[in-house]
Amino acid sequence: MADSVPSDSVGLVTPRIFASEDPLTLQCGATLPRFDLVYETYGELNASRSNAVLICHALSGHHHAAGYHSADDRKPGWWDTCIGPGKPIDTDRFFVVCPNNLGGCHGSTGPTSDDPATGEPYGPTFPAVTVPDWVHSQRRLADHLDIERFAAVIGGSLGGMQAMQWAISYPERVRAAVLIASAPRLSAQNIAFNEIARQAITSDPDFHDGHYRARGTNPDRGLMLARMVGHVTYLSDDGMRQKFGRELKSGDPREASGVEFQVESYLHHQGRSFSRSFDANTYLLMTRALDYFDPAGEHGDDLVAALAPARCRFLVVSFTTDWRFSVERSREIVDALVRARKNVASAIIDTEHGHDSFLLPVPRYVDVLGTYLRRLADEVAAGGDANTRGAAADAR
């Protein structure tokens, strides 16, 4: 952490644990006898408990979205650019809740947790979880916090899928859903990249069919490769050109051995640090949740029908150079919402940073998000709910 906390930071934060002692039956048919969700909150819940915002994280995210855990932290939470006093997700006005997803590896029950049935870590026996499973477990957290309705459920990428699922599964409990750099379901190309990442992990001899901890090993190489694949696909070609060009690490191309271009060095570094901090079984589980998300699938591939139950308003944001969750995929969501006569606003942001843009302080993006949420905060403060109950009317 900087010597002094920046004035727009939420400052020091402490994670909390929500222990859900009731069994949870998952979509795959398995039942978890109990589970923990680790979460953080920023800002204050108002008297009418109407200003809560749920942040849903993406593939490699977690509950630590903003602020610092200690004075020694060099970096703040993963979405500190957007969450804080005066920031788009304004903690002076909203009570922000961010849990780590079920199956995660940052404190929520997941493959690294002990299975009560055996007393041993779940490891690869942790059941498959889906986006609807996550939303159901988050609903329990909402109940625990006595939040009847979220002012907003907000997420980027896989987080946007959760926001969409919230709107579908719990229409009365969401005032606004904000879907950023998301998609109604993955394309074959996206699934293929996820499969390469999984293959990198499972083919690592240190993976041991997922029992690596019991064997005292870790599939570092596989995780590193998986992260490298992810990273390249989260950046745009243009963005990489600007960031790295074709610059050599050493000056002389004749000394050709090992890592030579700057971009290689960067990817190695990113991959290595990820392999030290992320659980391989969790990575497999999260990518599978991504692959299987497909709300239209249960409605004969009709996204309009899938979105019909939603009562909230929607903001859909996409980025021009995001080729993994392209503008076109967000447009599919917007078009379906319009056809389903929902209240929907959308913005396409010009940026050079690809899918990663949703984490970056891109001025127009920050402005769009901030403006939208400021209006929402005003309405919440005024106690109004015209835009949720009257959503269909608004869109007509």
Place this chain on the structure above:
Amino acid sequence: MADSVPSDSVGLVTPRIFASEDPLTLQCGATLPRFDLVYETYGELNASRSNAVLICHALSGHHHAAGYHSADDRKPGWWDTCIGPGKPIDTDRFFVVCPNNLGGCHGSTGPTSDDPATGEPYGPTFPAVTVPDWVHSQRRLADHLDIERFAAVIGGSLGGMQAMQWAISYPERVRAAVLIASAPRLSAQNIAFNEIARQAITSDPDFHDGHYRARGTNPDRGLMLARMVGHVTYLSDDGMRQKFGRELKSGDPREASGVEFQVESYLHHQGRSFSRSFDANTYLLMTRALDYFDPAGEHGDDLVAALAPARCRFLVVSFTTDWRFSVERSREIVDALVRARKNVASAIIDTEHGHDSFLLPVPRYVDVLGTYLRRLADEVAAGGDANTRGAAADAR
């Protein structure tokens, strides 16, 4: 091979070996005391030896571009769609020469060959080779075949880079250069994908720093991953959607384990068969040659200056859905050729098959290539060479 050879096939072909016994000093400074190039030829060299066409292969290609090696072959050579009697590269009119590149693993001297200095296979000690090195070694093959000037040097992808280099290095020996789905140099994103492939190979514990053969192993897992990465980037998102959609291999998403989507099954199959047929050290070497190709680099990043020595005419072809060697990259080549006052024709082909399009029988592509080469064959038959010596004049 089919029961009867199709009438537009070159039929049964037999590879030949060109043994170059003179030392070859490479760009990296190392010298090969001698080398072999394995090659195939299709069609007949005319009396004036003016109808020869050189085919340069891409990353995972080889000398077997057309026809069959035996009556049992299930598949013809890799570019049989374009090479044969009456096909765009018409073997009734052209004498087609296709070598396996130096450093390859299909019969030319490479990492799997014995180093005369030690009597042991080169393995990872085989020196780094570059596109100019390949062109110089191919020039020796041309001398051996007594071909003073190629009617055309043709290549897709990395093969197109060799065609460009031929035009620069040996301007008097090329009548036409055909660059298909190519680029003047790789982008940072392309280098990043190559680096992931290399990392997959070198981090495989069976790689043994490249000495896998001496250890009786093979980095199958790494090669498989490398090929999977390549494959996804050679296909377009649209093409994959059409080919695979989101179809599940088994019907039930609840049976979530292992390979579930059709696209995963396809990639596994492609990766596995590749890992059985391709040498890992060669793969590393070929991707490095790709990364370092940069003719403009020696001219202060001025591609116009780099192309100034060329005397031949050019055909530059690109495909709309090729995102690894995009239309924009071909446009850079065309623009530089125009500014360098060269004779250049170009075509952008609408297709859904991404980078792989250059290997497929896309009608307009086949038509463009065939028309261009038919006119060239006519001129060659008429003994004319106005379009090479007078290239600059033509472009004015």
